[in-house]
Every structure is written in C-alpha cells, then in structure tokens.
Amino acid sequence: MRLHICAVGRMRTGPERDLFDDYVLRAGRTGRALGLDPVTLQEVEDKKSGGPAAEAALLERALPQGALRIALDERGRLLSSPEFAQKIAGWRDAGRQDLAFVIGGADGIAPDLRGTADFSLSFGRMVWPHMLVRVMLAEQIYRAATILAGGPYHRS
Numbered sequence: 620m621r622l623h624i625c626a627v628g629r630m631r632t633g634p635e636r637d638l639f640d641d642y643v644l645r646a647g648r649t650g651r652a653l654g655l656d657p658v659t660l661q662e663v664e665d666k667k668s669g670g671p672a673a674e675a676a677l678l679e680r681a682l683p684q685g686a687l688r689i690a691l692d693e694r695g696r697l698l699s700s701p702e703f704a705q706k707i708a709g710w711r712d713a714g715r716q717d718l719a720f721v722i723g724g725a726d727g728i729a730p731d732l733r734g735t736a737d738f739s740l741s742f743g744r745m746v747w748p749h750m751l752v753r754v755m756l757a758e759q760i761y762r763a764a765t766i767l768a769g770g771p772y773h774r775s
C-alpha cells in the first residue's frame with residue numbers, strides 16, 4: 620500500500636525537514652516487510668490570496684485517484700497509536716492501494732474537500748503548525764509500522 624502526504628506549502632530546509640525526512644526514512648525501512656511502501660510527499664502551493672478554496676483545488680489534483688482520503692483536522696477522531704496502527708493495517712488488508720493524508724495550510728482544509736474525506740484524524744483539539752503536523756504524522760506512521768512489526772520503539 621502506498622502512503623502519500625498531500626500538504627499545503629513548501630517545506631524549507633531546517634529542523635522540521637530533517638525530522639520529517641528521518642521519520643519517513645525509518646517508516647520506509649520498517650514498512651517494507653509489512654506491505655507499506657515509502658511515504659511520499661506531495662506539496663501544493665500555499666495560496667495566500669485564494670485561501671483554502673484555491674488550495675483545495677490544487678490538493679484535489681495532487682491526490683492520487685481512488686486513494687482513501689484521511690484529513691488531518693483538529694475536529695477529527697482521536698486515536699491511540701496502536702489504534703492508528705490497526706487502522707493502517709485494516710486498510711492494507713482490505714486491499715487499499717493508496718492512502719492519502721491531507722494537511723491544510725494556515726487557514727485549514729476547505730470544508731468541501733474536508734467533506735470528501737473517508738476519515739478525519741485529530742492530533743488533539745489544539746491547533747498545530749502545519750509543518751509540525753507533517754513531522755508528527757511521519758513519526759506516527761513510523762510508530763505504527765514498528766507496532767505492526769512488533770518492534771521495541773513503541774512502549775505503552
């Protein structure tokens with residue numbers, strides 16, 4: 620199963636980029652034996668003038684056809700890390716080819732695009748900067764892979 624992160628804005632070089640790349644690398648290594656392909660990042664332009672509606676049009680184009688859409692949204696469902704791991708395994712076992720995680724820009728994901736999500740995932744009710752959300756998501760994907768592989772990284 621292919622994992623895509625479709626996100627608004629371009630990540631510059633710096634600490635967030637380093638952390639993100641590290642977790643993506645680790646997730647790729649651990650996920651290989653589990654039928655999880657390396658995470659790919661699709662970035663779309665941050666449309667300061669057009670806002671979330673203009674960004675949604677770009678995100679819509681970046682989303683792989685037929686992908687299961689997971690919106691990152693503070694109003695979404697709260698999951699424990701083992702629950703998140705089981706969700707990923709369930710989608711994989713159901714034969715899903717593509718999972719697309721969608722992260723909005725400064726003003727969030729346009730409601731119309733949010734409405735097309737198959738699942739809405741929250742990292743808590745607080746709002747996090749979107750570049751940090753990428754890092755947190757990459758870490759949780761890596762953690763999920765280690766949980767599914769039975770590795771020692773996750774301790775509950």
Ligand SMILES: C[S@@+](CC[C@H](N)C(=O)[O-])C[C@H]1O[C@@H](n2cnc3c(N)ncnc32)[C@H](O)[C@@H]1O
Pocket residue numbers: 690691692693694721722723724725726727728740741742743744745746747748749752
């Ligand atoms: C700065 S936030 C925008 C928040 C905005 N109030 C909204 O309505 O979504 C940018 C993006 O980061 C992600 N995000 C921020 N906090 C989050 C949280 N607690 N859980 C999940 N995703 C979050 C969402 O994808 C959001 O669109």
